[in-house]
Amino acid sequence: MSQRINIKKTYKLFIGGKFPRTESGRYIKWADKKETTVVNICRGSRKDFRNAMVSARNASNEWTSRTAYNRAQILYRVGEMLEGRREQFMADLTLQGLTNKQAENEINKSIDRLIYYAGWADKFQQVFSHVNPVSLPYFNFTLPEATGVVAAIAPDDTSLLGLVSIIAPVIAGANSIVILGSETHPLCSISFAEVLHTSDIPSGVINILTGYRSELIEHFSSHMDVNAIIYCGNNSDEQKLVETNAALNVKRVIHFPIQDWSNDKHQNPYYILKYQETKTTWHPIGF
Secondary structure (H helix, E strand, C coil), X not given: CCCCCCCCCCECCEECCECCCCCXXXXXXXXXXXXXXXXXXXXXXXXXXXXXXXXXXXXXXXXXXXXXXXXXXXXXXXXXXXHCCHHHHHHHHHHCCCCHHHHHHHHHHHHHHHHHHHHHCCCHHHHHCEECCCCCCEEEEEEEEECCEEEEECCCCCCCHHHHHHHHHHXXXXXXXXXXXXXXXXXXXXXXXXXXXXXXXXXXXXXXXXXXXXXXXXXXXXXXCCCEEEEECCCHHHHHHHHHHHCCCCCXXXXXXXXCCCCHHHCCHHHHHCCEEEEEEEEECCC
16 A cells, blocks of 8 residues: 655645735745755735725724623633644644754744633723822822724744744733734744634634744835834834835834743733723813
8 A cells, every 4th residue: 555645734824814825925035954844935026915804894993892701711712723733733844944942942832822811801991990080179090092004024944833922912901903924933823823713713813924023014114004014123224214115104113133932921901902092081070
């Protein structure tokens, strides 16, 4: 009997809760260090990004209207699903050069980070809201509200943990997101999309693209329907491009330099606050 040939995985994009191939038909050949495993990664295009933005905008109102407790439940569910797919992510991470110990640590940290932000999803508003003292007969309330649609360039030096560390606080704060996965470590991006697909998160809240930063960063930063953009990296030219394009419609720019995402200092409720708008309401007293 002839030896069975393993079915190779097809890495697609994740847009609107579905797994389309890139509309451009282009692919990136990715190989491990030993050149023994070669896979095709979708080379996302401007059209792919625009499709993802439409999905994120359409999902934004529904996600914002969910109760904070329900968003917490869904984030927790994503953590549960990731826990159940350990073997898949161990294979992806070790293929990308991590040792078994390093891969296990990255998976553990990623799960813990999802659960951490699930715990904050229904609490951060109470912490950051307040009643302001005023001298007139009014109540003056300040509370955080979701920014809207966030575009993000994920950290390039980490495959799973950096991706999760960016996504979790954004959606915990009731925003939707379009994120470009790591260019050099892309495998976990779409594997994580499979986790999202089997969780309870509504279609379009999280959209994941793969491709070249050099091609897509211009579109991520200049799109007029993006409310905030996250840039992860230390390239001064890319950072300047993002800031210049963001000024076109006054996007909020959040910059994270290259850093150790496994450090617990990179998880706190202030990361949720980065993607919130402050709303102040006046209410008369005695009428």
